[in-house]
Amino acid sequence: MADINDVARRAGVSTATVSRALRGLDRVAEATRLRVLEAADELGYTISPAASRLAGGKSRTIAVVVPFVTRWFFGQVIAGAEATLREAGYDMLLYNLGDAEGRNRLFSGNRLRDRVDAALVLSLPLEGSEVAALQALNVPVSVVGSFPSAFSGVRIDDVEASRTAVQHLIHLGHEKIGLISGVPVDEGIPFTSQVDRRIGYSSAMANGGLDVLPDLEAIGHFTLNGGAQAMTRLLSGRIVPSAVFVESDEMAFGALLALRRAGMRAGEDMSVVGFDGHEMAELMDLTTMVQPVRQQGVVAAQHLLAALENSTTEPQHTTLATELILRGSTAPNGRRQ
Amino acid sequence: MADINDVARRAGVSTATVSRALRGLDRVAEATRLRVLEAADELGYTISPAASRLAGGKSRTIAVVVPFVTRWFFGQVIAGAEATLREAGYDMLLYNLGDAEGRNRLFSGNRLRDRVDAALVLSLPLEGSEVAALQALNVPVSVVGSFPSAFSGVRIDDVEASRTAVQHLIHLGHEKIGLISGVPVDEGIPFTSQVDRRIGYSSAMANGGLDVLPDLEAIGHFTLNGGAQAMTRLLSGRIVPSAVFVESDEMAFGALLALRRAGMRAGEDMSVVGFDGHEMAELMDLTTMVQPVRQQGVVAAQHLLAALENSTTEPQHTTLATELILRGSTAPNGRRQ
DNA sequence: CTGAAAGCGCTTACAG
DNA sequence: CTGAAAGCGCTTACAG
Known part of the structure; x- marks a missing residue:
């Protein structure tokens, strides 16, 4: 060589x-x-990357930290970031956190030190010590899903988007509107987006003069089966909603199938609004709040590249637009009950 | 520091x-x-990884090369490999090929040289020059999806699995059995698995004394929408099958929804068998050939770790078992036509 | 079992 | 605009 x-x-x-x-x-x-x-x-x-790095040069490598590689949302964001970084000649070190232990191992163990020129963190609500660990890296950091003041960030307005989604249901005449949310509040740190989506839901309900009842909420764990189980639970509850706002499309698909199993038709018997703009939403005829997913990875990567090239210190924050796409899973209230 | x-x-x-x-x-x-x-x-x-690497030590980093991060199958394999490697203290450099250009850039540009201790290549049929480039790295290589003689490999028996899936349809009395395949033969190099699945299909048809007609095949590009379009095409063809073998679950989901749009019911009016064991298959009530997906990533990573620890030169080959799971999307022929 | 010293392949002031 | 030389932080024979 x-x-x-x-x-x-x-x-x-x-x-x-x-x-x-x-x-x-x-x-x-x-x-x-x-x-x-x-x-x-x-x-x-x-x-030689190693020699270059050691001599004080750059490693041309960027760390991408994700909570779960297998979830649709993260796969899309990773793809967007990867394409942007590769285009600029950077390699990508992927860290999949999974559980609290993996998370701890990465942040407390200086695993990233001297390995990367920058870091991209996806949808993780960071603890104070984690923010400190990232800052100690002394490289540009960009976060998808929230705006920690120390770093650059890309996100959507989850509160506003969720409020809009729920208002749509209210405009259709629904009054008992359920919520299928992700993770129980006491189970680990919830994603910022999850907290915000619940706030948007509550806010829309309050504005519409509607009650937020505990019976109207079910946990779906951000998974397909979790969504199905959550809908099943809502259907057998004391107060059965006529419409449900679901915090992710994957959970919404599960909810849709639970409805079908129960012999009910989405739209007809129960309105369902999802969140994400998953590629299967159209085929499932699901009304959903579409967010630019891949694009968030692209923009976060661009923030990093900009900081790397101009050695800018100023963190950049970008909020991307969302759009409610109406489909057959939502319809006026009153056909049933 | x-x-x-x-x-x-x-x-x-x-x-x-x-x-x-x-x-x-x-x-x-x-x-x-x-x-x-x-x-x-x-x-x-x-x-310091850079100093250690430069001085002749290891980088404790492994390259994982995938054609598409966003496809369900690859996400699962990556997750399995990542967990196994992380557990052993290795970091993962992810290379998403995407197109021919990205592929060329990685293989011909020595991008991996001196960066990694080993490489894991997913489901890419490798050209001779690519095999040579990987060998020149002089590190252990493990491949998922085929068995290049120079490297370790993990796979399933796609021919046998596909034959079994199609035989199931034949046993149900179907005679006009369609095929929804991935990529056109002339468009890039097809995955080994795709070639093998078609062979399994043809073989089962031949054994059953049934004709393999060009009209019975449609291309689905391994995507959801592609699968839907392929089914739509089959439905409007000169010879309409009563059952279809689909080479991936994602395409099968699309096919199922195309059926529904056409006012037909899966199982009743048309039998559909998928391939993969996608997490949504159960909810979609899809009969499918289940393969251990995450596990293929785990085993491929284990091959690498074994080679790294014992400096074994001997490539290892593992074939994992598959299982046909019967659900409502397949039923005896004769209800219609 | 332990240490002194060379060397891995670059980058970066410093001079010119 | 270009070069000689030091140094980045380790690992690895080689001695002892």
Whole structure:
């Protein structure tokens, strides 16, 4: 494997010049740069990442931290971030947290130190010590899903979006409106988005003069089966809603299928609004609050790249627009009950 | 940030000893090791990956190469591999190929050289030059989805599994059995699994004395919408099948919904068998050939870890079992037509 | 079982 | 615009 000395020799310059030329720094004569590039090309030379990093250069690697790789939302965001970073020549180190232990291992163990030029954190509500750990990395950090003041961030307005979704149900004449939420409040730290979606729901209900009853809420754990179980529970509760706002499309799909199993038809017998704009929503004929998912990964990555290139210190915050897409799963109240 | 010299000083030994003690090599007195570990712990010391790698050590990083992060199958495999690798203390560098260009960039550009201790390649049929590029890395390689002779591999028996799925339809009395396949043969290199699934289909048809007609096949591109369109095409073809074997569950979901739109009922009017064992299959009441997906990632990672720890050269090949799960989407022929 | 020293392949002031 | 040289923080023979 050719090293920088081979290139220097072939181009008839010093290794210092090779280093500068290859990284596009100025203060290199154009003719010299060309000669170096040619020599490097002929030798099939690539910079050794480890040596470069050690000598004070960059690793051209960015950490992406996700709570769950297997969830649709995260897969989309990762894809968006990955494409953007790859385009810019960065590699991506993926850390899947999973449980509290994995989370602790990553943040408290300096696992990222000296490994990455920047970090992208997805939808994790960060504890104070975790924010501190990320800051100690001393690299740009961008967060998807919330706006910690120390870092850049990308998100949607979950409160407003949820309020809009629930208002749609209210406008259709529904009064007993249920909520299928993600995680129990006491079970781990809820995602910011989850907290906000519940606030949006409550706010819309209050504005509409409607009661938020405990019986109208069920937990769906952000999974398909969880959503199905939550709907089943709502159907057998003391107060059965005529419409339900579901905090994610995956849970909504489960809810839809639970309805079908119960012999009920979405829209006809029960209105359902989802959240996300999952690719299956159209086929499932689900009314849903569409958020730009892949785009959030793209923008978060762009924040990082901007900080890396201009060594900007100023965190950037971007809020992306959402849109309620109406489909057959929502209809005016009154057909039943 | 404390470095190895700080630890050496604090423990009262040389850096060579610190290095050995920390990596668990033998030839270090137990008492010394304890002293070193304690010093490292007190200082919050972590080995610099770049320095370690450069000095001839390992990077404790493994490359995972996937064609598409966003597809359910790959997300599951990644999750399985990630958990296994993380458990063993390895980091994961994720490369999402996407298109031919991205693929070329990774393989021909030595992108992986000197970066990783091993590589895990998912479901990519490798060209000769790509196999050569991976071999040139000189690290263990494990492949999911096929058995290139040079590397370790994990897979299922796609031919046999597909044959079984189609035989099920034949046993139900179906004679015109359609196929919804992934990618057109002339469009890029098809996955090994796709080729094999078609072979299994043809083989079962031949064994059953049934004709494989071009009109009975439609392309679904391995996507939801593609599957829906493929089913729609089959329904409006000259020869309409009474049952269809679909090469992936995601396409099968699309097919199911296309059926519903056409006013037909799965099982009743048209039998559908999927492939994968997607988490939504149960809720969609889809008969499907279940393969252990996450487990393939786990096993492929284990092959790598075994090679890394024992410096085994011998590639290992594992074939995992599949199982046909019967549900409402398949029923005896004869209800219609 | 332990240490002194060379070396891994770069980058970066510092000079010129 | 270019080069000589130090140094990044480890690991690894080689000695003892």
